Amino acid sequence: MQIKQYRTQFIQTLSAIYDEGEAESFFYLILEEKKQLRRIDLALQPDLVFSEEEIEVWNTILEQLKLEIPVQYLLGKTHFYGLEFEVNENVLIPRPETEELVDWIIESQQSEVSNQKLRILDIGTGSGCIAISLAKNLPNATVFAIDVSEKALATAKKNAKNNQVKVNFIHKNILETIDLEQEFDIIVSNPPYVRNLEKQEIKKNVLDNEPHLALFVEDNNALVFYRKIAELAQENLSSNGQLFFEINQYLGKEMIVLLEKMNFKNIELRKDIYGNDRMTRAGV
Structure with missing residues (x-):
């Protein structure tokens, strides 16, 4: 079968679940991974074909996509800040x-002396995307990363190795942590922040497949991680240190109030490209 014919069939099959643009993006992601072909290659060589064996592989992937398993999990990788994870x-x-949060942190360092040594801590690192991206782009930084999940840390360690950076990974439950035991110039966290009441807004492919431990908090204690991390930051940020958070888009005002009550200075709330309150920065 010609690849372009299969492409049409693939998109039509997924049209009941995903919009056409998203289904098409899945097709080209898989095409590049499985056959090392890009959109332009197919445009220039419209008569390229799939073998019967390849069609079997694609049909298996298609069935999994119909179950709304994220394409990134099916491929086992994704891209973030120009790196593969x-x-x-x-x-x-x-x-x-x-990525916008990472960009903000890197941007905040551009006015600093380039050879100034930095100590950075990423709390709730998951795949390691924040810590590794910062280590890659801030070569003067020593980067530490914490997660409660040993399985997540195993994945993050592989990602650090694959991206050829050194990150000091630590297995720790931040909610049970009394002291971070050293000073940092930057503490950053993208902790769980989705309230249970917001579950109906979460797409099925996320809700059914991504780890709830890293997503959800109780409705009546939605800022539990922010409060704890801010308390630790008060004691463990250096004199000109900065605290960065990715936040729940509905709780921007509450986050500002929390940081103000804890006497943080130069508090900023920043919107993402979609116009949602998504990030904060504060100093001690």
Whole structure:
């Protein structure tokens, strides 16, 4: 079968679940991974064909996509901040808005002396996407990363090795942590922040496949991780240190109030590219 014919069939099959643009993006992601062909290759060589064996592989993937298993889990990897990351059911799939948080941190260091040594801590690292991206782009930084899940840390360690950076990974439950035991210039976290009341807004492919431990908090204690991390930051940030958070888009005002009550300074709330309150920065 010609690949372009299969492409049409693939998109039509998924049209009841995904919009056409998303289904088409899945097709080309898989095409590049499985056959090392890009969109332009197919346009220039419209008569390319799939073998029967290849069609069997694609049909298996198609059935899994119909069950709304994320394409990144099916491929076992995704891209984040120009780097490739292994992903699986033990870690969240990195999101574009988290790239914006990484960008903000890197941007905040551009005015600093380039050879100034930095100590950075990423709390709730998951796949390691934040910590590894910072280590790759801030070569003067020593980066540490914490997660409660040993399986997530195993994935993050592989990602650090694959991206050729050194990150000091620590297995720790941050909610049970009394002291971080050293000072950091930057503490960053994208902790669980989706309230149970917001579950109906979460797509089925996320709800049924991504780890709930990394997603959800109780409705009556939605800022539990932020409060704890901010308390630790008060004691463990350096004198000019900065605390960065990715936040629940509905709780921007509550986050500002929390940080103000804890006497943080120069508090900023930033929107993501979709216009949602998504990130905060504060100093001690």
